Amino acid sequence: MRLLVVEDEEDLVAALRVGLVRAGYAVDVAYDFAEAEEKIHINAYDLVLLDLNLPNGDGFELCRAVRAGEHGQRVRIIMVTARDRLDDRVRGLDEGADDYLVKPFAFPELLARVRALLRRDGSAGRTAVLEVGGLRLDTARVEAFHGERRLPLTPKEFGVLHYLMTRPGHVVSSEELLEHVWDEHTDPFTNTVRVTVGNLRRKLGAEGVIETVISRGYRLKELG
Numbered sequence: 001m002r003l004l005v006v007e008d009e010e011d012l013v014a015a016l017r018v019g020l021v022r023a024g025y026a027v028d029v030a031y032d033f034a035e036a037e038e039k040i041h042i043n044a045y046d047l048v049l050l051d052l053n054l055p056n057g058d059g060f061e062l063c064r065a066v067r068a069g070e071h072g073q074r075v076r077i078i079m080v081t082a083r084d085r086l087d088d089r090v091r092g093l094d095e096g097a098d099d100y101l102v103k104p105f106a107f108p109e110l111l112a113r114v115r116a117l118l119r120r121d122g123s124a125g126r127t128a129v130l131e132v133g134g135l136r137l138d139t140a141r142v143e144a145f146h147g148e149r150r151l152p153l154t155p156k157e158f159g160v161l162h163y164l165m166t167r168p169g170h171v172v173s174s175e176e177l178l179e180h181v182w183d184e185h186t187d188p189f190t191n192t193v194r195v196t197v198g199n200l201r202r203k204l205g206a207e208g209v210i211e212t213v214i215s216r217g218y219r220l221k222e223l224g
Helices: 010-022 033-042 058-066 086-094 105-118 155-165 174-181 193-202
Strands: 001-007 026-030 046-052 076-081 099-102 127-133 135-138 145-146 149-151 209-214 216-218
Touching: 001 033, 001 174, 010 026, 010 105, 026 033, 033 046, 033 058, 033 076, 046 058, 046 105, 058 076, 058 086, 076 086, 076 105, 086 099, 099 105, 127 155, 135 155, 155 174, 155 193, 155 216, 174 193, 174 216, 193 209
Parallel strands: 001 026, 001 046, 046 076, 076 099
Antiparallel strands: 127 135, 135 145, 145 149, 209 216
């Protein structure tokens, strides 16, 4: 899953990026309102972590613009801010934020809130553990199993499997995987998706779990 961190505190951005990448997420960063607006308009994000006090703009305004459909996508938003007054919390939720977290916060709580929002529309379950056929993915512990066998996955292999497991039986294109599992620094003409899926198949050790649908993409079969 691909996240955008909108925050102008560089030390906090660095810490968030490290923690979120370790948890298996692709992370882009915007340090001000204009940069955030541009990236949300161009890229497909699953979730935005949005500070309210931004250079050259206001987080409430950006949230309102996203919810009005001005940027062409319905993205989940967590406002992460030092503004802890009740009226700010109420306004944030009224402007369309899905959640509101006050600084300073414990990183495990932030991760739990991210996981909860990303599960909201998922078809593979509403807990931290996804199960499809013989596959089990624990998004809290960042662990994957095929039957009782633990899978030694890289962060990108984990991300691809996570994305496919939220859409079992559906064809997912290479472009969609690239948008949601890799960050903005990835070469769009790379063959990294094909290589990662090939490595993931070998680690699954089962024929046909991930199907290639010619000219369309990949599909996770619901095997028992």
